[in-house]
Amino acid sequence: MERVLRVLEFEKMKKQLSGHVSSSLGRQKVTELKPSTDKEEVQRWQQETSEGAKVLRLKGQAPLGGITDVAPHAKRAKIGGALAAHELMEVASTIYGGRRLKKFIVTMVEEEEITLPLLYVLSEEIEPLTDVEREIKQCIDDNGHVMDSASPELRTIRAQVRSYESSVRSKLESITRSSSSQKMLSDAIVTIRNDRFVIPVKQEYRSSFGGIVHDQSASGATLFIEPQAIVVLNNQLSEAKVKEKREIERILTELSAQVAEIADELLHNLTTLAVLDFIFAKARYAKQIKASEPKLNEDGFLFLKKARHPLLADDEVVPIDVELGGTYRSLIITGPNTGGKTVTLKTVGLLTLMAQSGLHVPVEEESEMAVFKQVFADIGDEQSIEQSLSTFSSHMTNIVDILDKVDFQSLVLFDELGAGTDPTEGAALAISILDDVYNRGACVVATTHYSELKGYAYNREGAMNASVEFNVETLRPTYRLLIGVPGRSNAFAISRRLGLNERVIEKAKEQIDSETNQIELMIESLETSQKSAESDWEEANALRKEAEKLRADLETQLQALEEEKERIFKEAEEKAEKAVQEAKDEAELIIGELREMQKQGLSVKEHQIIDAKKHLEQAAPKLTSKQKKIKKEAAKAKQNIQNGDEVKVLSFGQKGFIAEKISEDEFHVQMGIMKMKVKRDDLQLLDRPKQVESKPLAMVRGNDHHVKSELDLRGQRFEDAMLMVEKYIDDALLAGYHQVSIIHGKGSGALRKGVKQLLKKHPHVKNERDGGMNEGGLGNTVVELK
Known part of the structure; x- marks a missing residue:
């Protein structure tokens, strides 16, 4: 393991990490740092780092000043030794530093209600030891001088x-x-x-x-x-x-004797403070290298998104995407020397070791890493002059040792596999070694420049070719990793760019057999196709993000309109109530005056009072025809609405289906591809699907069967999608729907075409049409059922 840590530059990474500790306690923890093979332990370490990063994000820093490794002082005091004044001050300062850090974390958790479960438990382990600290500080000043007092x-x-x-x-x-x-x-x-x-x-x-x-x-x-x-x-x-x-x-x-009495508690505090210092050092390092917490698994699956080697400067490193352990467990990286193959290999290896050490890794969110029981690496020229071993012998000695130990829980990294000997024999050995490692179930990443291995992944299940891109125009590698495309030699193209006579190049091409030429052409075609696919994907991704933003904007606008509508209705209601109340008050006042006149003997008939009251009631504010319509529709909306009912959203003027009843006053309404939360008062019942009667000796699913009013086929294979459509139409009929949506996306159009053809032939499809502007457009087909 020590050799693997050395060749993958784990110690260099630790040196960077040690630059972020606040005390010798944390530095000692960095020195002792080694990867773990226990997933639960690794998960806990990762969570500790995440909590440390959370504290730094919210507070900027953690108070770790004044903490010193006073373990030797505590141990000497415990056996009766007398401490010097400056040593006692270090003890007092460390006690204070620990108490201050504890208060800092406890305040965040208990008063600010920030979730830090692991840091909170650790901070609770710190004993205050205030009495000893106070005694020391009353006798010794900050400069270590015993005071007169x-x-x-x-x-x-x-x-x-x-x-x-x-x-x-x-x-x-x-x-x-x-x-x-x-x-x-x-x-x-x-x-x-x-x-x-x-x-x-x-x-x-x-x-x-x-x-x-x-x-x-x-x-x-x-x-x-x-x-x-x-x-x-x-x-x-x-x-x-x-x-x-x-x-x-x-x-x-006397003070040393007091330190001796609390020596065990002080030593326990130091152990806890060392862990906390180490955690915050990991968090600061993660911030420096722009790292994030990876998901963890024990299935040998790696997915590194925009991974960067932490020892390379930001302006030098080119992020790479690497996937391993899913559909393929062997990744064979081919291409010219100095192209970045070894950097890719070391990036995969070092990031694996970092993740298993509880460190965040320089990758984007959603990256995933495996916890391997063993990591093996054969990288670099390990030639031993003392043993008189050649490069090939040195590599082979190491490979023999790897093959003796490798199993299905291992990650194996081979750099220039089979190099240093006859190319034909070296390539044959490389293929055999790769097959052996694969058959044992291990994950393997290997680099090579042998042309024989370029076709390896095409003939092996579970293997994938990759290469590091090379720019022939600039004669420099771009360091981008291309998965699925083996590397080209580029020798002829480079020679042409450097000015070699075309006649010499053509003569050289004649020396290469037609099969090799075909392979090179195939690789060139693959590179072109991959670049085109990446460009299309980026364009599609940009359009998707734009559509999501547009949808979010529309939902925000809808929400704003709904709130504005409610505000206007409420305001109108309040005005109407106020006007009615004023009219009533005036009526009562006039009637009171009439009665007073009647009491005074003036001639006021009872029918006159009744006529006056009736006249004043007629003076109450009248609803406009539009208000009457809305009121009528609102009254209609208060009918008993159920799942599957066809409704109209009054504020939006769109039809939809009740997808889910949230409460008595709120429902999820499906309008095309958009689902909204709508209040009962904003809904008008249009139609209710007929209940499907159960037949004897047969199970028939009715409206209560949970079937959505839409089917999403995006990302499905064509054959699977067609089966899903047929089953879904049957389920929708049994659920009582008479209109559903089938979302197939735009894409190449093959899935849309297949869906259309199937619907035209289906006996229970009455009609089908493309979705409208608010229903997903050409990416959605609306189906009316018989």
Whole structure:
């Protein structure tokens, strides 16, 4: 396995990854990284990377600062060792960093409701250990200096030290400032030798000061003397510093003992923090190489969409599409040297190792990768001078070892299979080796420049040719991988471009047998056809996207119209209600006045009151004819609507069928190829299919049988599609439909033509027509059933 990791440049990839760690903890995890063969483990690793990438996408970064590998400190404290001040500060900083990271993740999950199940579980493993952190930070500052506040004794001792230092300096500075002494000094300064304060005295004035000589200059002309007058003070200062040192040692020993008590929890925190640092490093690396999470399987199936080699610069790499393990398990890549065959091989191999290591891979979404139990690779010149092996012997030794171990759960990569020996024998060996690996069920990708292998995939089930495209005009490879097309030698075309005499080229062509010429012509034709097919596909894909966008726009517009219609109706309703209420209020007011007049003895007859009330009721706002029509249709729409009913969508003016009842007030309505959610008030019942009566001794499926009002044939083979149409018409008749849609798409027109011919001959088809503008056009056929 080590050899495979080396030749596929897995270690170089790890070096790139290590550039994204935040601590030595994460770096150690990168160093230990190896692919796994357990799919569940790989899936969990991939999910961890995805969650890390999610955090980076939402927050930009994760707080990993201040975390250090303090495992040696914790272990030494655990066995009774005393830690230095800076080591204790590293412990406190790591405890704080872990607590801060835990709070960061927990806040995202619990307060912001972001789903991070794996990161959340990991963060919960981190113990806060706040007490020890607080004790350390109360005694030691950020620079690793034990503060006076660490203990009352230390504060007292340091006050004494400062007092003694001040006295010593004061006496020495008075000596250096004295005019009588200055001529005896080499320099008027106070300095330190052997932790004692001294002054620099000229050699000839040694006896003038007395005291102790602690040092002398290189020339011997200057002596560094501790004058007799400050010896006692320096002794007191030294004693105070010894006390200070002992008190600091006591404080550090006490703090180390506290670290020893939580050593196990601290070591557990470090293990968790190492994993979290590693996860975020993987996420940052994925962002750098524009990688995504692949789907995983154990079926040996690979589908790489726009795959890129992570070690190549963005402006150099050409994305490739590779599929393996589905309809074919052997991919044979042929073509000229320096064309990119080996890069393709290494891309497949390295991306497989990366995926099985829990790393996202530089591919587009929807790519899929297999979890192989073993990955084998024979790439590059592994010639050994010490063993005196030729290139062929070296390769063959490796291949022998591969064939001893390969099985159906293996991925095998062969570079220039059979090279280094006689071409005829090498090609024969290559074919035999490929057959043997295929028969064992393994997936294999092999590169070769042998012309004999160009026809290999045409004669073997489960094998596919491929080549790396070469531009004859520029005489340079394009590095595009062409699946299904073997590589051409291009020797004649290149020679012609370089100016070789046409007569020489024609003579050379005569030396090649007709079969080889036919193969080259066939390959050229395949290349042309593939390019044409790719161009057509891109055009069709562009049209499909445009159609999807148009459909989305139409649905948005429909929704907007529906909302506007509801708003207008509601507004009109409110206005009408308001007008009616105002009329009623006015009526009551007038009637009240009339009754008041009647009470006062004025002549007001009861019939006059009744006439006034009737007159005011007639003054209520009237609905227009259009409003009456809509109201009538709305009332009609409130009838009991069922699945399969033919209805009219009032706001859109289109007919359709009830495809599904969502609730009492909402339905899915199928209008041609478009399905919409419509409210009951916007529907008008037009027709209901007749129930099919059950016959004795026969099972007949009625309206309750779930049959859609459309049949989608796109992507089906012609023969299968015809069978589906016949069965569907029978099911539609039994379901009670009298009109259905058959969606066949436009394409080449063969499927549409076949559907039309079948419908014309079918005894239960009353009529068929192409779909209208809102029904899919020529891509849809609307069928009326008898």
